[in-house]
Amino acid sequence: MTELILLGVLTATYLMVIAxxxxxxIRSFCYQSFFLFLVTLLSGFMEKQADxxxxxxxxxxxxxxxxPYALGLIAKKINIDDNLGLFVNAQLSLxxxxxxxxxxxxxxxxxxxxxxxxxxxITVALSVIFIGAFLMISRMKALTQVVGLLVMENGIFLFxxxxxxxxxxxxxxxxxxxxFVSVIIMGLFVYKINKLFTHIDVNKLSRLKG
Amino acid sequence: xQIIIVLGIPVLLALAALFIKKQRIFSIINSIGYxxxxxxxxxxxxxxxxxxxxxxxGDFIYLDILSAFFIFxxxxxxxxxxxxxxxxxxxxxxxxxxxxxxxRAYYILFNLFCFSMLFVPVVxxxxxxxxxxxxxxxxxxxxxxxxxxxxSVEAAWKYIIICSVGIIFALLGTILFYYAFSLLGGAKxxxxxxxxxxxxxxxxxxxxxxxxxxxxxxxxxAGLAPMHTWLPDAHSQAVAPISALLSGVLLKTAIYAxxxxxxxxxxxxxxxxxxxxxxxxxLASLAISCGFILVQKDLKRLLxxxxxxxxxxxxxxxxxxxxxxxxxxxxxxxxxxxxxSLMFFGAGNIVSVYKKHNMNGIRGVISVMPFTGFMLLLxxxxxxxxxxxxxxxxxxxxxxxxxxxxxxxxxxLLLFFLAVIFGAFIxxxxxxxxxxxxxxxxxxGEPLSGKLAFIFLLFQLCALGAIVLFIKKDLIWAxxxxxxx
Numbered sequence: 231m232t233e234l235i236l237l238g239v240l241t242a243t244y245l246m247v248i249a250x251x252x253x254x255x256i257r258s259f260c261y262q263s264f265f266l267f268l269v270t271l272l273s274g275f276m277e278k279q280a281d282x283x284x285x286x287x288x289x290x291x292x293x294x295x296x297x298p299y300a301l302g303l304i305a306k307k308i309n310i311d312d313n314l315g316l317f318v319n320a321q322l323s324l325x326x327x328x329x330x331x332x333x334x335x336x337x338x339x340x341x342x343x344x345x346x347x348x349x350x351x352i353t354v355a356l357s358v359i360f361i362g363a364f365l366m367i368s369r370m371k372a373l374t375q376v377v378g379l380l381v382m383e384n385g386i387f388l389f390x391x392x393x394x395x396x397x398x399x400x401x402x403x404x405x406x407x408x409x410f411v412s413v414i415i416m417g418l419f420v421y422k423i424n425k426l427f428t429h430i431d432v433n434k435l436s437r438l439k440g
Numbered sequence: 441x442q443i444i445i446v447l448g449i450p451v452l453l454a455l456a457a458l459f460i461k462k463q464r465i466f467s468i469i470n471s472i473g474y475x476x477x478x479x480x481x482x483x484x485x486x487x488x489x490x491x492x493x494x495x496x497x498g499d500f501i502y503l504d505i506l507s508a509f510f511i512f513x514x515x516x517x518x519x520x521x522x523x524x525x526x527x528x529x530x531x532x533x534x535x536x537x538x539x540x541x542x543x544r545a546y547y548i549l550f551n552l553f554c555f556s557m558l559f560v561p562v563v564x565x566x567x568x569x570x571x572x573x574x575x576x577x578x579x580x581x582x583x584x585x586x587x588x589x590x591x592s593v594e595a596a597w598k599y600i601i602i603c604s605v606g607i608i609f610a611l612l613g614t615i616l617f618y619y620a621f622s623l624l625g626g627a628k629x630x631x632x633x634x635x636x637x638x639x640x641x642x643x644x645x646x647x648x649x650x651x652x653x654x655x656x657x658x659x660x661x662a663g664l665a666p667m668h669t670w671l672p673d674a675h676s677q678a679v680a681p682i683s684a685l686l687s688g689v690l691l692k693t694a695i696y697a698x699x700x701x702x703x704x705x706x707x708x709x710x711x712x713x714x715x716x717x718x719x720x721x722x723l724a725s726l727a728i729s730c731g732f733i734l735v736q737k738d739l740k741r742l743l744x745x746x747x748x749x750x751x752x753x754x755x756x757x758x759x760x761x762x763x764x765x766x767x768x769x770x771x772x773x774x775x776x777x778x779x780x781s782l783m784f785f786g787a788g789n790i791v792s793v794y795k796k797h798n799m800n801g802i803r804g805v806i807s808v809m810p811f812t813g814f815m816l817l818l819x820x821x822x823x824x825x826x827x828x829x830x831x832x833x834x835x836x837x838x839x840x841x842x843x844x845x846x847x848x849x850x851x852x853l854l855l856f857f858l859a860v861i862f863g864a865f866i867x868x869x870x871x872x873x874x875x876x877x878x879x880x881x882x883x884x885g886e887p888l889s890g891k892l893a894f895i896f897l898l899f900q901l902c903a904l905g906a907i908v909l910f911i912k913k914d915l916i917w918a919x920x921x922x923x924x925x
Contacts, residue, residue, distance in 0.1 A: 375601050382608045390615045394622045398630055401567030408571050415578050422593050435594045438673045
């Protein structure tokens with residue numbers, strides 16, 4: 231069961247890589263977060279830990295509902311064309327994503343996670359992190375970078391929960407809060423950029439040099 | 441007890457800034473508050489030097505001399521910045537660059553920023569350490585983009601994105617440390633004190649991989665070379681007192697984090713691994729900053745690149761790792777904080793009078809602003825490591841350590857880069873400071889609070905150099921923490 235959900239996370243990540251428009255990207259992020267919620271719920275169920283239920287609920291509320299909604303709202307409000315502006319086209323991006331997944335698998339093995347579904351989980355987690363980073367550098371629009379950061383954050387969460395059954399509870403909550411605040415602040419800055427520059431193309435932010 | 445005062449005052453001041461409408465009165469209260477923080481931090485330094493480490497509130501807070509030292513550095517620069525802000529923000533309001541209302545926002549953010557930085561060295565839990573460092577990024581991003589100009593918002597955006605990505609890798613590293621610790625069996629904990637106690641038994645390979653992530657992550661925040669790209673933008677666009685805080689102490693909090701993890705790695709995976717990485721990144725920082733300093737045209741960017749240079753020197757000092765090199769690096773952390781704040785205050789004064797950053801258009805500073813000009817001249821000599829100032833001592837300690845350890849190549853490169861940077865600074869500042877009074881400008885008086893900030897920092901720069909021999913026992917102790925194994 232867990233394996234299936236993990237593959238769901240990976241599929242949602244690939245969907246993001248080939249997304250060309252903002253709504254598709256946000257929707258895929260929503261799917262990814264939902265699978266993350268399922269994983270957490272399942273491991274809470276199997277290990278009978280109340281903490282994990284609370285964290286699963288937090289994921290559902292913040293990452294599946296509020297953040298995608300807020301991102302959609304910002305995207306609508308700044309009212310620009312919702313093309314992501316791919317530096318690397320969809321096919322090449324997908325190939326890169328596959329290579330990153332393979333690298334993650336090799337990396338997970340060298341770290342010593344050689345057995346069972348833990349290897350799969352770590353591979354998925356690491357590839358989500360790396361693909362998130364790849365999304366950030368290969369897309370033009372500032373909002374994509376916010377999404378990329380959230381994807382990386384999801385990967386980290388997955389990594390933490392499979393490497394050592396999650397971080398201590400209050401640390402997990404603090405990190406959650408932190409991510410939430412950072413998304414709000416970044417959204418604010420995207421808004422400011424749009425107001426000052428009348429676009430959110432990161433590659434055109436080049437006033438500061440040298 | 442002291443720690444509650446140190447952390448409480450910034451929070452109280454942030455709250456007070458919400459209610460006190462008179463900007464002038466509040467700015468003075470603000471400085472008095474940070475004077476109190478400074479005195480408490482001195483007390484803290486003394487306590488930790490005498491009684492070793494302190495744990496409070498169920499291991500949540502952990503203090504040893506290393507944390508106390510960083511708290512001291514932060515409060516010195518915070519106090520100077522608070523003093524300098526009095527005159528600077530007043531002038532900004534008079535020029536209509538910011539409104540009275542916005543100046544309150546400035547003070548709220550200033551205090552929250554100081555709080556988040558002071559929080560970094562006191563937490564024991566490495567996860568909370570990560571949260572605290574991410575908090576410093578988020579709060580200071582507003583202070584970088586404070587003027588809402590195109591340049592400043594661009595700088596703030598780069599700052600927040602690059603640092604957030606970097607720091608996510610640091611979180612990955614933190615989790616790997618946690619994993620290595622949980623493999624030992626026994627109680628799971630993210631507390632630094634627990635991990636450091638059991639470091640020797642941890643899996644070497646995992647520690648090594650984890651430390652790479654830590655170094656990339658926190659190294660981004662510290663401004664180490666290949667990850668430094670956000671730094672010149674953010675430091676040059678921030679409000680001048682904040683530039684001082686960013687350059688002087690924000691970078692150092694990230695170095696603090698690297699050191700904490702470094703101590704675990706040294707114990708678990710041996711010193712050579714840590715040393716090689718630190719020296720490599722340090723030399724890269726020196727080389728890159730040296731090039732940019734030579735060809736720089738923008739005054740504040742020049743100072744920002746000089747911060748990268750000094751972070752490089754500090755990292756080489758820790759990498760060399762002999763007790764004297766570590767003392768040199770610790771001293772250098774303090775000295776650089778004081779000198780760089782002084783320079784940023786001077787640059788702030790210049791920019792507000794000349795209304796430009798470009799050094800080609802700035803001439804005759806000493807005749808326009810005699811006090812600032814003179815202080816900048818002294819500050820420049822201090823920053824480049826000229827003898828009467830304490831940076832000379834700290835740099836000398838590191839170079840001597842490099843020679844005595846037999847790493848002649850490192851010593852030679854260090855000397856070479858320092859000499860080139862010294863020449864570049866003399867060239868840039870000589871042109872700016874001297875020369876005739878520019879047309880249409882008259883000598884200008886400067887606010888007393890600003891002068892006090894300069895004198896306070898200059899005193900730190902001279903005095904600490906002189907008394908280093910007296911307090912060296914404590915510093916040796918601090919250095920020893922790094923090598924207990």
